Amino acid sequence: SQQGEEDPQALSIQEGENATMNCSYKTSINNLQWYRQNSGRGLVHLILIRSNEREKHSGRLRVTLDTSKKSSSLLITASRAADTASYFCATDDNNDMRFGAGTRLTVKP
Amino acid sequence: DGGITQSPKYLFRKEGQNVTLSCEQNLNHDAMYWYRQDPGQGLRLIYYSQIVNDFQKGDIAEGYSVSREKKESFPLTVTSAQKNPTAFYLCASSIWTGGGYTFGSGTRLTVV
Numbered sequence: 001s002q003q004g005e006e007d008p009q010a011l012s013i014q015e016g017e018n019a020t021m022n023c024s025y026k027t028s029i030n031n032l033q034w035y036r037q038n039s040g041r042g043l044v045h046l047i048l049i050r051s052n053e054r055e056k057h058s059g060r061l062r063v064t065l066d067t068s069k070k071s072s073s074l075l076i077t078a079s080r081a082a083d084t085a086s087y088f089c090a091t092d093d094n095n096d097m098r099f100g101a102g103t104r105l106t107v108k109p
Numbered sequence: 110d111g112g113i114t115q116s117p118k119y120l121f122r123k124e125g126q127n128v129t130l131s132c133e134q135n136l137n138h139d140a141m142y143w144y145r146q147d148p149g150q151g152l153r154l155i156y157y158s159q160i161v162n163d164f165q166k167g168d169i170a171e172g173y174s175v176s177r178e179k180k181e182s183f184p185l186t187v188t189s190a191q192k193n194p195t196a197f198y199l200c201a202s203s204i205w206t207g208g209g210y211t212f213g214s215g216t217r218l219t220v221v
Contacts, residue, residue: 033209041214041215042212042215043152043199043210043212044212045210088151088152096165096167097142097210098154101150101151
């Protein structure tokens with residue numbers, strides 16, 4: 001069963017704007033991860049945030065986690081056309097990972 | 110370079126045939142996973158293995174089989190019992206269960 005659910009399903013922005021994607025989940029987790037997938041390719045791990053962390057940064061990425069609301073957000077600042085991809089959140093509850101359906105991000109040059 | 114390799118990239122299968130998808134990693138990861146992805150959807154877990162000679166069913170194991178005879182290898186067989194096998198199959202590995210996953214580039218299976 002899918003654990004995380006991303007919102008929105010699709011997002012279209014102009015280059016230079018910020019992109020925010022949200023993820024909600026249902027059960028308690030050990031950590032939450034964000035991945036990126038270019039069309040027809042495998043997923044690439046972006047960032048992992050543990051259940052006792054509230055915010056994490058990596059380059060232009062900022063991830064927040066609110067365990068009381070069972071939600072996370074991924075912010076991509078100063079977006080580029082090369083950021084165009086699908087972004088997935090994945091939750092680790094016990095021994096395996098569950099992925100959402102993803103947010104399809106399009107960054108227009 | 111360390112990584113995870115899936116082969117073939119494209120695979121065509123006739124109805125009633127079994128096919129095996131290869132997944133090899135040289136990352137010295139203990140855990141390996143198989144996911145299925147359908148168009149516009151997320152990933153669904155088929156099987157996973159945390160250690161050699163042991164594996165567990167995921168959410169959609171019916172019609173699939175796996176083996177884990179070596180740490181580096183986790184092949185997936187799509188059997189004729191899988192009624193709708195056309196999909197994109199992704200293999201992944203992690204150094205420990207709950208760590209970040211490294212994914213292969215996928216195998217696209219089409220039934221003809």
